[in-house]
Structure formats: structure tokens, C-alpha cells
Amino acid sequence: MELNLTLKLLEKEAYSQQIAHLLLFHGGSSKDRRDVSLRLGQILNCRSLKASEPCQQCSACHKILSGNHPDVTRLEPLKTSIGIEQILAWQERLYRKHYEGNYKVFLIEKADHLTIPAANALLKVTEEPPERTVIILSAENEEGILPTLRSRAQSTYFPTGNKEQWLESLGDIDLGEAEQAFELSGQNPDLALAIMEYGVNPVKEWLDKFWRVIEQSDFLGLFPLFPLKKELAEIYLQVMAVRIQAGIKEGRFSATNILTISYALEGLRQQANPRLVIEVLALQLFQQGGTLHGRSCGSSV
Numbered sequence: 585m586e587l588n589l590t591l592k593l594l595e596k597e598a599y600s601q602q603i604a605h606l607l608l609f610h611g612g613s614s615k616d617r618r619d620v621s622l623r624l625g626q627i628l629n630c631r632s633l634k635a636s637e638p639c640q641q642c643s644a645c646h647k648i649l650s651g652n653h654p655d656v657t658r659l660e661p662l663k664t665s666i667g668i669e670q671i672l673a674w675q676e677r678l679y680r681k682h683y684e685g686n687y688k689v690f691l692i693e694k695a696d697h698l699t700i701p702a703a704n705a706l707l708k709v710t711e712e713p714p715e716r717t718v719i720i721l722s723a724e725n726e727e728g729i730l731p732t733l734r735s736r737a738q739s740t741y742f743p744t745g746n747k748e749q750w751l752e753s754l755g756d757i758d759l760g761e762a763e764q765a766f767e768l769s770g771q772n773p774d775l776a777l778a779i780m781e782y783g784v785n786p787v788k789e790w791l792d793k794f795w796r797v798i799e800q801s802d803f804l805g806l807f808p809l810f811p812l813k814k815e816l817a818e819i820y821l822q823v824m825a826v827r828i829q830a831g832i833k834e835g836r837f838s839a840t841n842i843l844t845i846s847y848a849l850e851g852l853r854q855q856a857n858p859r860l861v862i863e864v865l866a867l868q869l870f871q872q873g874g875t876l877h878g879r880s881c882g883s884s885v
């Protein structure tokens with residue numbers, strides 16, 4: 585079903601307070617998914633709905649948009665993943681009385697970063713959901729969500745917009761930089777924004793150095809690449825995956841290479857030390873060397 589139609593249906597369900605307890609929004613950009621979630625929160629809690637539209641004037645509407653409504657809350661990873669302790673702390677709020685709203689809305693952003701114990705704790709909640717509560721899982725990839733949790737959710741896919749739409753949504757920014765970030769990210773809006781936060785050039789430079797190390801099987805060459813923040817390591821690995829994916833079609837990389845990167849990302853999200861993850865990855869890529877044909881992953885964009 586077309587997205588607009590699906591969203592209209594969701595709004596109607598919210599208006600009649602018949603909304604599912606667990607929604608899954610995936611694809612598109614995190615901003616789009618968040619905007620829709622907050623709008624549903626407004627429809628569920630606005631004090632003077634006008635023809636099923638939130639009024640945007642009442643205190644509930646204002647508080648929801650500014651993130652200050654006690655019953656409409658947003659959770660995102662404190663570190664690179666959402667751990668069990670974060671879910672347990674949040675679960676307490678879930679079972680408390682409604683403060684001032686009619687309906688509680690809990691938005692979990694980057695839900696594909698839930699650890700398995702955290703996803704299982706959440707699964708328990710959805711088995712006996714508290715009344716007048718909706719939990720919204722928001723994620724880039726639905727594949728990253730525990731299947732048992734995913735199968736319980738009413739799922740909505742947000743198609744990825746084209747580059748022009750995305751650039752427009754950013755407003756006043758350096759267009760050249762944004763375009764490069766969008767290409768590097770494999771047209772993934774969230775990854776592109778993360779790249780822009782650290783700067784396109786620093787990201788490319790690090791990746792260039794990393795690929796030189798791999799091409800020359802020069803383990804000592806890795807040392808200047810550290811220290812390395814976890815968030816950055818995650819961005820680097822995602823960009824590597826995008827380039828390798830493209831390289832597979834051109835016969836420059838193999839499926840083994842992409843699997844190796846996926847394991848590295850997984851390790852990082854399970855709280856492994858970023859330096860260790862990158863070192864192990866380099867060693868594995870050395871061994872798979874035959875398939876890497878001296879083409880830099882960062883600079884070919």
C-alpha cells in the first residue's frame with residue numbers, strides 16, 4: 585500500500601483510539617519516522633482535535649513537539665546499542681499511570697540496535713501491553729529486529745526518497761558536502777547525516793588509509809588509525825559495506841568480504857572494543873586478500 589494511504593489509516597486508527605499496541609516503522613529517514621510518530625502522539629492526546637487534525641495550539645500538542653510531554657517519550661541508544669538496563673528503566677514508566685495524557689506513546693528509535701536481551705524484555709511487555717499505550721519501533725532495517733518482536737508489530741515501510749528530496753529537507757547546508765555524503769552512504773539518509781556530522785573528508789581520509797593498509801597487508805599501518813570512537817567506527821564500517829556491495833557487482837569484492845564486515849558491525853554493536861574490531865577485520869581481509877583488487881573504498885566516490 586502506498587505510504588500516504590497507510591499513514592491516513594494509522595491516523596484514523598489513532599483518532600478512534602483503535603491503534604495497535606506495537607507499530608514498526610522502517611525504511612526512509614529517522615526524521616520522517618519520528619515526525620509521523622509524534623503526529624500520532626498528538627492525535628491521541630490533543631485536547632481540541634479539529635476535524636481529526638491535532639490543533640497544534642493546546643499544551644499537549646506543544647509539549648509533544650518539544651519533547652516535554654510526560655506520556656509521549658522517545659528512547660534511543662545511550663551507547664551503540666540499546667541494552668537491557670535501558671529497557672528495564674523505561675519499562676517502569678510504561679506501567680505507571682498516565683500523567684496528563686490520554687494515551688502513552690513510546691517511540692524507540694534505532695530499534696535495530698536493541699540487544700537480544702533488550703528485545704526479549706520488550707517482547708514480554710508486548711505480550712501483556714498496558715492499556716492505552718502504543719510502542720513504536722523505528723528502524724532503518726526491519727531485518728535488524730528480533731523476528732519474534734517483528735512478527736508482533738504492525739509494520740509500515742517508508743520508501744527512501746530521492747537525493748533531491750533529501751537535500752531539500754536539509755535546508756541551509758553545504759550542498760556539495762551533502763551530495764558526497766549521500767553517495768558515500770549508498771543513499772541512506774541517516775548514514776549520510778551521520779557522515780556529515782563528522783565531515784565527509786575526515787571519513788574518506790580514514791577509509792583511504794584503511795584500504796591502503798589492506799592492499800599492502802601492512803598491519804603496522806593500522807596504528808595511526810586509532811584511537812577511534814565507537815560511533816565513528818560504526819560509520820566507517822557501514823560505508824565500507826556500501827562500497828563493497830557496489831564492488832561485488834563489478835567483481836572487485838566477494839560476498840565473503842561483505843559477511844566479514846557484517847560480523848564486525850555486529851561485534852561493535854555488542855559492545856566490543858572498536859580497535860579490536862578493526863584489527864580483527866583487517867586480519868580477515870588480509871586473508872581474503874585475493875579478492876581485493878587494490879581499489880580504495882573511500883576515494884572512488
Ligand SMILES: [Zn+2]
Nearest residue numbers: 630639642645
Ligand atoms: Zn492540540
